[in-house]
Amino acid sequence: MSASGSTETAVILLAIIVLILVRRTVSVIQGTTYSAGRVFGTSVFYTVLYGALAASTIAAAVGLWGDEALLLIAPYAAVVVGAALVAAPYVRRIVHFEPNGTGGWTYRLPWTVPALYLALFIVRVVVELVVFGPAVLSTFTLPPVPATTLFLVIGVDLLYSGSTGLLLGRAVGTYLAYREIERTPPAPPATPLPSRPLP
Numbered sequence: 001m002s003a004s005g006s007t008e009t010a011v012i013l014l015a016i017i018v019l020i021l022v023r024r025t026v027s028v029i030q031g032t033t034y035s036a037g038r039v040f041g042t043s044v045f046y047t048v049l050y051g052a053l054a055a056s057t058i059a060a061a062v063g064l065w066g067d068e069a070l071l072l073i074a075p076y077a078a079v080v081v082g083a084a085l086v087a088a089p090y091v092r093r094i095v096h097f098e099p100n101g102t103g104g105w106t107y108r109l110p111w112t113v114p115a116l117y118l119a120l121f122i123v124r125v126v127v128e129l130v131v132f133g134p135a136v137l138s139t140f141t142l143p144p145v146p147a148t149t150l151f152l153v154i155g156v157d158l159l160y161s162g163s164t165g166l167l168l169g170r171a172v173g174t175y176l177a178y179r180e181i182e183r184t185p186p187a188p189p190a191t192p193l194p195s196r197p198l199p
Contacts, residue, residue: 011134014125017049025118031108033100034178043171046117047080050164053124057157060142061150072154079161080168087113087169088176095177105181113170120163127156 024042054076061069091113100106131149132142142153 021118021121025114028109028114029111031106034105034107036175039171039174043168046167047164050160054157056142057153060145063144064147064150075158076161079158080165083162083165084169087166088172091170091173092177095174097177097181107174117163117167120159124156124160127153
C-alpha cells in the first residue's frame with residue numbers, strides 16, 4: 001500500500017474513532033442504558049489507545065535523550081492514576097440513575113465530564129497533525145524531532161493522561177454508584193394517614 005493510501009486509511013480510522021467518541025459523549029449526556037461491560041469496555045479501549053500514543057512519544061524521547069527518557073513513564077502513569085482517584089468519588093456523587101421501564105437503569109452525567117475527554121483527545125491529534133503532518137496518522141512511530149517540539153508533545157500527552165484518568169475514574173464512579181442503587185432496598189409505599197371523622 002502506498003504512503004498516501006495508508007494515510008487515507010488512518011484518517012478514516014481516526015474519523016471513525018472520533019465519531020464513536022462523539023456518539024458516546026452525547027449518549028452519556030442525554031442518558032444511556034447502564035451496562036458494566038460497556039462502561040468498562042469503552043474505558044479500556046481508549047486507555048489502550050492512549051497507551052499506544054504515549055508509547056510513541058516515549059520512544060521518540062528515547063531516540064533523542066537515551067534510556068533516561070523511560071523515566072517519563074512515571075509521570076504519565078501518575079497523572080492517569082491521580083485523575084482517576086479524583087474523578088471516581090466525584091462521578092459517584094453526581095451521576096444520575098433512573099429506572100428505564102424495562103427492568104434496567106439509565107444513567108447520565110453533566111456535559112463537562114464526558115466532553116473533557118473528547119476535547120483533550122482532539123487536542124492531542126490536532127497537535128500531531130500540525131507538528132508532523134497527516135503522514136503521522138499512518139504510524140504510531142513519531143519521526144525524529146527537536147527537543148522543543150518533543151516537549152510540546154509530552155505536555156499534550158500529560159493533558160491526555162489526565163483525561164484518560166478521568167475516563168477510568170468515570171467508569172469506576174458510575175459502577176460504584178450503581179452498586180449503591182442495587183444495595184439500597186426500595187422505599188416502602190407511603191401509608192395514608194387514617195381519616196378522622198368530622199366533628
